[in-house]
Every structure is written in structure tokens, then in C-alpha cells.
Amino acid sequence: MRLTRIFPALLAALLVPTAAQAEPRVEGRRLSVEAGDAQAFVQERFPQTHDTLGGLLRLTVSNPSLELPPGTRMQLALDLAAATAGAAPSPVGRVRLSSALRYDPAARAFFLDQPAIEDFRPARAGLELDAGTRGLLNTWLADYARTEPVYRIEPPLAAMLGGIQVESAGVQDGRLYVLLDRDPGIPAAE
16 A cells, blocks of 8 residues: 555654754654653753742752663752742752653653652752651652653654554663554554
């Protein structure tokens, strides 16, 4: 069929990276995203502020640095600043967390899954991540993991994936990946 020859060419044309937005790489049933593309996506969504205790305590999270080291968990480092009762934010330090990833097919996006605080570097000597700030950070982190993607597949590619199902997703070989139930370049069996 002619459509069988045209579809892979059309898919390849849509996946050509542009300077503004690089696209995921599609190899057979596997779709993957480089760390730099995920970093650019996350960078656009910061700084973020989280209020608690009716606004008495405010946590500002900024300057994200996303890494995809060997293994199955990504790393995300963030600057923290805290403010109380309307005062100006004061730097607290830099926190590094690790997380597995989940892929939400409806949102066509990767989200943190079971994030954990791995390290804290205080902004000043003697400063530490006290229980209150840690609790606020964990509350923000749980909300962030549930609602904020670390990468979203662009609509043109998502539309082409149509009814293709996701078999698994995660971090592997320094990339975010999704394993699909079939090659997107091959039409579904009827």
C-alpha cells in the first residue's frame, strides 16, 4: 500500500529536530528523550512557590538541574528559599533528589515517581534542613510529582501515536524512554 510507505516518511519529517524544540527519538517501539531536552522543559516551569500554614511559611524552589545518570532514577537539584509571615525569602540551600519516572498516556508526559531527598547543601554554614522546612519540601515534592511533568511529548507526535499503548517507561542509558506496544511507523493490524 502507498500509505504504508508514506507514513514512515511523514513520521521522520515530523521528528526532525528544530533549534527551538528538539523532539524525542523514535527507534522501533522505543521513544526516548535526551536529558538536555528534559532540562529545557523543566527550566521553563521554575521558579515555583508553595505556601503553607495559611501563608505563614512560603517555600520558593528555583534553578532546577536535571540529570539522567546510569541507572533507573533521574536526579533533580533545586535551590530553596524560605520566607515567614510576608518577609523576603532567605536562601536555605540546594537540595538534590532522585526519582523513578512514570509515564501518563493521557497527559503524554513523564512525572516523578517516588521522589526521595538524597542530599542537602546549606546556603550558609550552620544552616540545616530543619523538620519544618523538610516537611514543607516533602509536601511540595508530593504535589509536584503528582501534577507537574518533567517532560511532555509535543502534540504533533502525540497525535501520531494515536491508540498506541505504553508497555513501560523510565530512565535508561541517560534518556527518558517509553516502550510502545508497536512501532509507530507500522499501521495497526485490522
